[in-house]
Amino acid sequence: xxxxxxxTRPVAGWWRRNxxxxxxxxxxxxxxxxxxxxxxxxxxxxxxxxxxxxxxAWLTSLARPWPIFLNCVALLLIAYHAWTWFEVMPKTLxxxxxxxxxxxxxxxxxxxAIAAVIASLLLLLAFLYL
Amino acid sequence: MVEPRxxxxxxxxxxxxxxxxxxxxxxAWDVPFTDDMSVLQGLQYIxxxxxxxxxxxxxxxxxxxxxxxxxxxxxxxxxxxxxxxDYLPAIRIEPLANFPIVRDLVIDQADFLAKLESVQPxxxxxxxxxxxxxxxxxxxxxxxAYYQYSQCINCGLCYAACxxxxxxxxxxxxxxxxxxxxxxxxxxDAGKAQRMEVVNAEDGVWGCTLVGYCSEVCPxxxxxARAVNQNKIESTKDYxxxxxxxxxxxSR
Numbered sequence: 001x002x003x004x005x006x007x008t009r010p011v012a013g014w015w016r017r018n019x020x021x022x023x024x025x026x027x028x029x030x031x032x033x034x035x036x037x038x039x040x041x042x043x044x045x046x047x048x049x050x051x052x053x054x055x056x057a058w059l060t061s062l063a064r065p066w067p068i069f070l071n072c073v074a075l076l077l078i079a080y081h082a083w084t085w086f087e088v089m090p091k092t093l094x095x096x097x098x099x100x101x102x103x104x105x106x107x108x109x110x111x112x113a114i115a116a117v118i119a120s121l122l123l124l125l126a127f128l129y130l
Numbered sequence: 131m132v133e134p135r136x137x138x139x140x141x142x143x144x145x146x147x148x149x150x151x152x153x154x155x156x157x158a159w160d161v162p163f164t165d166d167m168s169v170l171q172g173l174q175y176i177x178x179x180x181x182x183x184x185x186x187x188x189x190x191x192x193x194x195x196x197x198x199x200x201x202x203x204x205x206x207x208x209x210x211x212x213x214x215x216d217y218l219p220a221i222r223i224e225p226l227a228n229f230p231i232v233r234d235l236v237i238d239q240a241d242f243l244a245k246l247e248s249v250q251p252x253x254x255x256x257x258x259x260x261x262x263x264x265x266x267x268x269x270x271x272x273x274x275a276y277y278q279y280s281q282c283i284n285c286g287l288c289y290a291a292c293x294x295x296x297x298x299x300x301x302x303x304x305x306x307x308x309x310x311x312x313x314x315x316x317x318x319d320a321g322k323a324q325r326m327e328v329v330n331a332e333d334g335v336w337g338c339t340l341v342g343y344c345s346e347v348c349p350x351x352x353x354x355a356r357a358v359n360q361n362k363i364e365s366t367k368d369y370x371x372x373x374x375x376x377x378x379x380x381s382r
Binding site: 004005006007008009011014015017018020021024028088090091092093094095097102 | 146148149151153154204205227228229230231232238271274275293296297339340341342343345346353355356359360362363
């Protein structure tokens with residue numbers, strides 16, 4: 001094709017232009033909470049290696065209002081991050097048929113999320129009572 | 131008979147004339163419309179009555195040809211199936227995002243068409259078949275595996291919705307990868323090994339970060355995001371197959 005004069009508009013700031021893009025950025029940014037919590041656990045592991053007193057001191061330092069608040073925020077963000085993964089789960093799966101009927105995407109999302117909630121509850125119960 | 135009610139809408143439209151305008155500008159008109167008028171008909175009213183120089187693509191007027199894709203209030207849509215009545219008091223119309231603008235609402239499709247060609251979008255049979263052997267047979271289940279991906283009308287809305295394509299023009303993009311998946315999942319086809327090169331490439335499926343807006347704007351329910359992300363799994367399988375069996379792994 002002959003070279004014709006065209007105009008290409010800049011893409012900078014694309015994520016601000018549409019609510020769908022903003023939701024995508026929020027989804028991606030919540031991974032920061034996942035990283036932060038992973039680092040926190042890593043620090044805890046380091047303290048544990050240094051001995052029980054250091055570990056206990058670290059636990060006490062976390063049992064203050066600010067760390068508790070930040071961990072609660074992280075829990076919310078991580079829960080949302082996990083939910084967004086279930087939301088896109090159907091996109092990664094081939095069509096699944098049960099009894100000759102295609103399983104709707106909503107059922108795939110719901111079954112994934114429900115399985116995660118049950119697994120989390122079982123883990124919590126095991127942690128509290130075993 | 132009752133006369134249809136006529137109202138006015140402020141229609142704001144991007145204008146760009148190559149060689150005259152250094153950059154696009156916006157121009158607005160008050161367009162009279164009835165409740166049954168599409169955005170495309172609004173543009174046609176402008177061209178017929180207000181400014182004959184306004185340039186846009188259209189053909190079938192019924193969401194089949196895929197010509198009239200444009201950004202309507204910032205959302206990629208087909209102008210023929212979008213109605214002016216839903217946008218009172220004002221509507222903003224721009225050419226599809228991420229494409230170079232040729233003139234007004236007309237975008238340059240050359241790159242998009244090249245991407246479609248790059249995936250070998252035709253049946254590559256195992257062995258050539260003569261006419262005497264008759265047609266290929268397929269069960270409804272086999273057809274179901276690719277049918278929705280074959281519904282693409284090449285309107286380009288998914289490329290306008292894809293920020294990855296906007297930032298990297300080399301990305302193969304949603305429609306082309308969905309078309310690739312359409313042929314790869316067809317029971318009559320044996321060309322998967324050749325097409326995996328496109329899938330595995332840096333600008334193949336791995337250029338996608340699953341924003342998912344392509345599937346949201348698709349007027350035909352093709353769900354290109356699904357085609358692309360299923361092929362990330364295919365690409366991963368292909369990689370490990372190649373790693374474990376460097377020779378005779380088939381695809382690559």
